[in-house]
Each structure stands twice: as C-alpha cells, then as structure tokens.
Amino acid sequence: MSAEKLQTCLWLVQRISASVLAVAVAVHLITIIAAVQGGLTAAEIIARVGGNGAWAAFYGVFVVAAAVHAPIGVRTVLQEMTPLPNFFVNALSALFGIGLLIMGLDAVSILYRLGGG
C-alpha cells in the first residue's frame, strides 16, 4: 500500500470510529444518568452489566472504537506538537492504542465474568 493510501485509510477509519463513538458516548451518558438515580454502588453495576452479553458486546465495540480512534488522533497531535521523527510518532501511537485495547477489553471481560457469565 502506498503511503498516501495508508494515511488516507487512517483518516477514514478515524472518522468511521468517531461516528461509532458518537452513538456509544450518547448511550453511555444516558446509562450513567439513569444509573446514578438514587445512588451508585458496585453491586448495582455488576447486577446490571455483569453476565449480560448485550452489554459486554456494546462495551466491547465501544472499547475497540476508542482504541482505534484515539491513537490516530494522538498521532496527529504528536506530528504537530513534537519534533519526533515519524517512526517514533507511529510507534508511540500504536503502543498507546494497544494499551487502550488491552485495558479496555480486560475491564469489559472482568465485569462480564463478575456477573457469573
């Protein structure tokens, strides 16, 4: 793949993941507002999300979208704001994305299993 094509694909993937995030963030905010009515406890969260395949899938998609979207943005920020050579910019951004993905999916799977799923 040519560099132009790769860079254009990154740009496209960032816009596509942003549209997934826009929906996911909205759902997430509404859920938070609904959930904090009358206090918030760990037991309550586990009771709602734990063992629930639909919530696990939702948060899984959310995590993947964020782990794709944010590092592409960080790559742009590093390119503009630091004198780092491109190789380091790409490596740092990729590491950041892999970190987000691992931590996010780990949290989703732990919560799912806490509910006995």
Next chain:
Amino acid sequence: MQGTLSVSVWRGGEAGSFQSYEVPRRGNQTVLDVVTYVQRKLDGSLSYRFACRVGMCGSCAMMVNGRPRWTCRTRVSRVASSGKLTIAPLRNLPVIKDLTVDMTDFFDKWAKAGGVFKPTATRAEDFAAIRPTDSKRRHADAGIECIGCGICYAACDVVAWKPGYLGPAALNRAWTLVNDTRDGNGAARLRAVAGDDGCLACHSQQGCQEHCPKHLNPTAAIAGLKRAVAVAALKGRL
C-alpha cells in the same frame, strides 16, 4: 484628517526587532501608504513589497496588528482606531529583511500539490464547451480568484505546526483543477494532496477563510479534496 500615528515596524531578519516611527494621519490612508511614507520620508533602507496598489497582484501582504492583511486595500481607520499600528513580515515564512519574506516554500507547495494545469486537448481541437452552471465549474469558479498573496498561509496554524503542510492556497488551487474537466492530471494530483502533509491535515478551523482578502473559502475547497481523496482510496484509485 489630523494627528499622527505611532507605527512599529519590524526591522532586520528573523532576529530583528520593532522600531517606532511617527507618521502623519491622512484621510483614506492605507497601511501601504504608511509603510511607503516611512520608506520615502523617514528611513530609505526599509524593505517591503508592493506592485499594483489595487488588490490584484498579491505582493503587499504583511502582519498588521497581528493579523495578515493586504496592506494596499486596508484602511488605517479600520485597523488602527487607537492610533497605533504594528507592521510585521508575513507569518509562517522566513524573513529576508524587514517586511519582505521568502515566498519560495509557499509557491513550491503549489507545484507539489499538482497546481499545474495539464491539457488533454491539442490546439487543433475546438474550445471545450463548459456550461457556467455546471456544478464542477461552479466549484472551480469559487476558488479561481486567488491572487497568491499568502495571507491564508500566514493565518493557518497547521502550517505553523507542520512545516511540510501544503497549506490552504496550494490546496485551493488543486481543488479548482480537480474540478476542471479539461485537465488530465487528476489521479496524480489526488495522490499529491492525499498524504499527512496534504488536505487531510487540515482541522477546518477556517483561519484561511476568515482572512482571505478575496473572500475565498479554502476550507471548503479542502473539504472537497478530503471527500475526493477518501472516495479514491475506497475505490482503489489512490
């Protein structure tokens, strides 16, 4: 009109400094008139550029009170209500001396962005018939009046942050040619404007459009390029 203006003018190269001058106020005075007064009456060693004095040639752009402007068409009364003027060389370009900058990068980037028209017809053929109402022609018309002044380039923060960024004027030019149905360099031009230093680097903050003295909208042109480049990538034509 009475009184004097206190004018700070950049003197020297990159490592220069501002120097103060007192210039008499006149009715309908332009910023270029002020600079010319300084050079003719106060200090003949001041370097600056102008040619047409009527907003056609694009050579007189400078930073006026921190904003890039065409000085020949900027009235002092509009920008110096307090009686103070600060005049500096155009941002984002290397200073040669005083108010003159080196425009080499700016124009080299036009060439890099595929800014040269490549004809598909020969002189043996008849004129191409293009309706003025054609949607592509309208896109081209919207950007065609650029005078190459570099004001948008000076206004753009992405240019300041990313030295390789092609910038609003070169990309605006490329978009007029993408919409020119007589041009035969489409694929190569899209490739030229596609990368990290091309149209995708623009954050759509519209500093270029805000400052363009010809009221062009490079941001819209760049948005058009982004769409064209994205479609080309999806169709495997990049």
